Structure formats: C-alpha cells, structure tokens
Amino acid sequence: MRFVESVEIAADIDRVWAVQTDVERWPEWTPSVTAARRLEPGPLALGSTARLTQPRLRPAVWRVTEIDPPSGFVWESTSPGVRSRGEHRLVPLDGGRTRVELVLSQRGPLAGPVGLFGGATMRRYLRQEADGLRRRCERG
Template identity: 70%
Template sequence: MRRQERETMRFEASTEIAATAEQVWQVQTDIDRWPEWTHSVRRARRREPGPLAVGSTALLEQPRLRPAVWRVVEVAAPYRFAWVSQTPGVRSHGDHRIVPLPDGRVRVELTLEQRGPLAGPVGWLFGDLTRRYLRMEADGLRRRCERA
C-alpha cells in the first residue's frame, strides 16, 4: 500500500450542553431538521422513515461542497451514532457522541475522519471549511437544545 493511500485527516469539535442525553439525541438524530439549527447544512433528507438505525441513509447538501449520501454504520442510542460517506479517493467517517457529565449536562463530541489516497489534498483544500462546519454544528446543536 502506498503512503498516500493510508493518509488520514481528522477534524474535531466539542461543546457542553445544558440538556439530557435523550434531549440532545432527539435533536441530533432528526436529520431532516438540521438546516434549522446549523448553517453548515443547506438541506438534509433522510431516505428511510423511522428511527435512525444501522443502514439508514441521508442526503446532505452543504454550502461549497458536493451533495453527499451518508450511511449509518453504528448506533448506540442515546449516546452515539456514526456514519460514512464515500467519494472518489476519500472515505469519510463521521462520529457523533453524547457524553453525560456528572452535573447533569452533556458534552457533545463531533469527529470527522477522512481516509484514502486523496484525504491529504482534500484535507488541505477543505480543512478550514471542515473545522468551521463542525464548530457550527456543535454550537448550533447547543443553542437548539438549550432553547428547547
């Protein structure tokens, strides 16, 4: 395997939210409504009805990026879901974790890991945008959950 095929780029954002894990989970997994609370998503559409489950898919449209289909690969309600999206040369893995804190709040941890022969160049070109979008998602989720 060539070096560039093993290349990995990782991006992270986190925030603490004055809400329960169940409240945050309800907002975070209602993917069709993401554009209401984060400007990092222009349009989101689940492709199947029902609760989020392994195999569920969603189409996300984000400013300055191509539309992407994400497929859920792990669910541990109400604490975590992970999904993947594939584009030529890059496989993206997004992880959404809700960690209960001793004071009754939660910490939300968002990560995006990109692997593949084009992960380095894509990370270099879009790294700042990716970091900004993860921050927007974390902050928007906090505002939405604390307002509810």
Template identity: 70%
Template sequence: MRFEVVTEIGADAERVWAVLTDVERWPEWTASVRSARRLEPGPLTVGSTARLEQPRLRTAVWRVVEAEPPYGFAWVSRAPGVRTRGDHRIVPLTEGRVRVELTLEQSGLLAGPVGRRYGGLVRGYLEMEAEGLRRRCERS
C-alpha cells in the same frame, strides 16, 4: 485527516439524541447544512441513509455504520478517493449536562489533498454544528 470539536450542552442525553438524530431538521439549527433528507422512514439505526447538501461541498449520501441510542452514532460517506466518517458522541456529565464530541475523519488516496484544501471549511462547519446543536438543545 481528522477534525474534532467538543462542546458542553445544558441538556440530557435523550434531548440531545432526539435533536441530533432528527437529521432533516439540521438546516434549522446549523448553516453548515443547506438541506438534509432521510432516504427511508423510521429511527436512525445502522443502515439508515441521509442525503446532505452543504454549501461549497458536493452533495453526499451518509450511511449509519454504528448507533448507540442515546449516546451517539457514526456514519460514512464515500467520494472518489475519499472515505469520510462522521462520529457524533454524547457523553453524560453531572447535573443534566452532556459533552458532545463531533469528529470527522477522512481516509483514502485523496484524503490528504482534500483535507488540506477543505480543512478550514470542515473545521468551521463542525464548530457551527456544535454551537447550533447546543443552542437548539438548550432552548426551552
């Protein structure tokens, strides 16, 4: 199963990267995350982990598998029968704007049933995150 949301933000890539990688502050700008805690100090790099609690979903630990500052990162979480990959891409546009692409892809034996059961929720959460990120980055 694959879910994707795209939005344009009136801020440069460095600003969006700074907000997006400050994972512990996500609950301030999106209701899709109840709490977020980095499991080690320092910048978000390959190997970094974070524990996210989201309404109606089980708590998950996410491990960064790709990082390309300030253009995006990808992380992976695993649950029995499901591997979930979240991609956060920042694409520079003209006049200090960016396009942000948020993608969640599930694979594994139970990905189909889990995706069908929670697909609407996941899609809604991605939309919430994109809109919250846009508002947060465009604030002066």
C-alpha cells in the same frame, strides 16, 4: 485527516440525542447543512441513510455504520478518492448536562489534498454544528 470539535450542552442526553438524530431538521439549526433528507422512514438506525447538502461541497449520502442510542452514532460517506467518517458521541455529565464530541475523519488517496484545501471549511462546519446543536438543545 481528522477534525475534532466538542461542546458542553445544558440539556440531558435524551434531549440532545433527539435533536441530533432528527437529521432532516439540521438545516434549521446549523448553517453547515442547507438541506437534509432521510432516504427511508423511521428513526435513525443501523444502515439508515441521509442525503446532506452543504455549502461549497457536493451533496453526499451518509450511511449509519454504528449506533448506540443515546450515546451516539457513526456514519460514513464515500466520494471519489475519499471515505469520510462522521462520529457523533454524547457523554452524560453531572447536573443534566451533556458533552457532544464530533469527529470527522477522512482516508483514501485524496484525503490529504482534500484536508489540505478544505480543512478550514471542515473545522468551521464542525464548530457551526456544535454551536447550533447547543443553541437548539438549550432552547427547550
């Protein structure tokens, strides 16, 4: 299963990167995350982990598996039967704008049923994250 959302933000890539990688503050700007806690200090880096709590989902620990500041990061989480991969890609645009591409993909023996029953929720959460990120970054 794969879910994709994108948004254009009237803020430069460095501003968007700073907001997006400040994971513990996500609950301030997206209703799709009710609690977020980094599991080690310092800036987001390869191997960094964070525990996210989301409505209607079990808390999950996400580990950064790829990072290319300020162009994006990828992190992964596992639960019984499903491996989830979240991609956060930033593309600089003309005029100091940034396009954000969010991708959630899932694989494993239970990925199909999870996507079938939870797909609408996952799409809604990606949209909430994209919209919230745009509002926070454009706020200045």
